[in-house]
Amino acid sequence: MKVVVLGSGIIGTSSAWWLRQAGHEVTVIDRQPGPAQETSFANGCQISVSYAEPWANPRTPLKLARWLTRSDAPLLFRLHADWHQWLWCLAFLRECLPDRLPRNVRALVNMASYSRATLQEMRAELGIRYDHLEKGIINFYRDAAEFDASQKAADLMREYGVDRRILSTEELVVLEPALAPQSHRIVGGDYTAADESGDVYLFTTALARKAAEAGVEFQFSTQATRLVDEGGWVKAVETIDAHGRYARVQGDVFVAALGSFTPELVRPLGVSCMVYPAKGYSATYPVTDPSRAPTVSLTDSAHKVVFSRLGDRLRVAGTAELAGYSRALNRTRCESLTRLVGELFPGALGLDRVAYWSGLRPTTPSNVPLIGRTRLPNLYLNTGHGTLGWTMGCGSGRALADLVCGRRPQVEFPFL
Template sequence: MRVIVLGAGLLGVTSAYYLQQLGHEVTVIDRQATPAAETSFANGGQISVSHAEPWANPSAPLKVLQWLGKEDAPLLFRIRADMRQWLWGLQFLRECTPARTRHNIGQIVRLGTYSREMLQQLRRDAGLSYDQRTQGILHFYTTQKEFDGALEPAEQMRALGCERLVISADEAVKIEPALAHIRPKLAGATYTAEDESGDANLFARELAKRAAAAGVKFLMSHTVTALREAGGSIDHVEATDSEGRFQRIRGDAFVLAMGSLSPIVAAPLGIRLPIYPAKGYSVTLPVKDASRAHQVSLTDDEFKLVFSRYTSASGDRLRIAGTAELNGYDRDLNRVRCEAIVRRVEELFPGAGDTTQAQFWAGLRPATPSNVPLIGKTKLPNLFLNTGHGTLGWTHACGSGKSIARIVSGLAPEVDFAFTGMPAPAARVLQPA
């Protein structure tokens, strides 16, 4: 089949790669000049199956209320006259019950575990290198309340096969000596040895090169303006190139992997996707003092930040990313939020990074209220979804890409997950209408 993939981020590139592997003629369309130039450009770098507790959990409503109006809050709802934001917020609240949280953790862990296995297999098969580290991920807690709140989700994750071990503060410092500076503040930690980290942007660009060499066509600097329906299915994509020239691109099947733009493209077709942009921030710092910098990828759950380290011939860098700001499609850098991240880095690892050369970035994550992505079929027989991955696009990329390639090909997915438009062994997720 001729398959058109809309979007050349992590989800689009992995979808295209696996579709080509199954014998399809694949074309990828993206408005940027290079792959992974938006949400996948400077993310936190973690392959974190252990980061499976969704933003929507029983403790979230009170925290959100406490954080309202605080510019440096980890999760900031910037209230707008935007009906989509209000509807998303109501759905978010419905996902905060203990039962929904347990269900969503199950979905996220199963997809994450499978996706991590697919990444490792792909890395071996394709010989990919992307500044990866396979030293696990350490979640640390600087308040007893946050640590106590992590114990039940960690237990559920272990029951699902994600070995997120609860460890003491002293054990955490043994795993990551750079935490010794804050040892008196540590209440405890969890550690998942199987988790990884790596440069998602570099991975996507390297995989795109291999896909292109295998025959995948990339139409970069092409802006998708519409999906056109005829006879109950998608007939073609309308797009303009970098010079504004109009094109119709026809295919047999279409995969929507446009992140936060997905609901805008789908809405004229009568498909309402529960996705809202959650602006995340990152800071990249050159390593200033290697003895003070962390080696293991870290998660600071209290401040909703993740820490990765990239070491390559081009230099030794620290990447700190996180927080979420629900403010529509605004991508402006908020200096207060940027500086709050730098302050936290200096508090935890003083002198480790060169803050005078900090590079700030903000990107729009496609967030669903449940944190469970939308992967699978729609009401139109030749339109498929691979979107809504929120903060876990890198973690879920390979498993999602391989799964949608199998679904498009009429094959059963290999993972126990509630795919859209298909019978699922677990409780159903919200279906596109």
């Protein structure tokens, strides 16, 4: 079959790779001049099975109420006159109900674990280098009550096979000596040795090259403007390239992997896609003193910020704004990242040579992504991965290819 994949981030590129491995003719269309130019460009870079937890949980509504007046809040809602946003928010509150959490955690952990194993297979087979580290992930806590409450989530993770070990402050510092300057502010943490980190941009661009060598056609600088359906089947996608030239790309199957922009493409066909953008920030710093910079990937639970060592760089990422589709940088949120990393790792980084970035994470109310076939038999979705796009990217692409081929994926997951 001829399969048209819309989007070339980690999700779209992984989907294209696995569809080509299954023997299909694959074309990838993306409005950017190359792969991984948007949300997959500069994210937190963690392969974080241990942190595959939904934002929506019983404790979140109270936290949101406390954060409403803070411009640097970890999760910030800015309500607009947009009924899609309001519907999303109502659905998010529903997912905060206690009975929703175990099901959502199970789905996320299953896909994240499967995807991590898939990534490891691909790394061994393809030899892709992307500044990856296999040193695990530490979650550390500054508040005793928050630390105690977090262990309920850790217990749930352990039920699903995630070895998230509780550690004292002293044990954390032994594991990651770079935490020593701020150890007096840390009350404890947990550690998952099997988790990883690595540059998603380097991986995705290398995978795109491998896919092109295997026969995948990439059409960059090309905007997908409309899906053309006839009799309940998608026949083609209309596109406009960088020179304004119109084209219709026909196919047998279409995969919408456009992240936060997927809903606007599929909505005219009556396809439900409850995805809304959550703008996240990152800052990348050169490491000036390697002895003071972390090598184990870290998560600061209080600030919802992650730290990943990428060769001679440190990537700091986090926070989320549900405020529409603007990627404009908020100076307050950027400066808070630099202030935080400066306090944690004094003298380790070139703070004056920072590269700030923002991206729109495609987020569902439950944080469980939308993967599978829609009401149109030849239109598939692979979107809604939120903060876990890199964590679940390789597995999501592989599972999507299985579904297109009529095979049962190897992972237990609530596919569409």
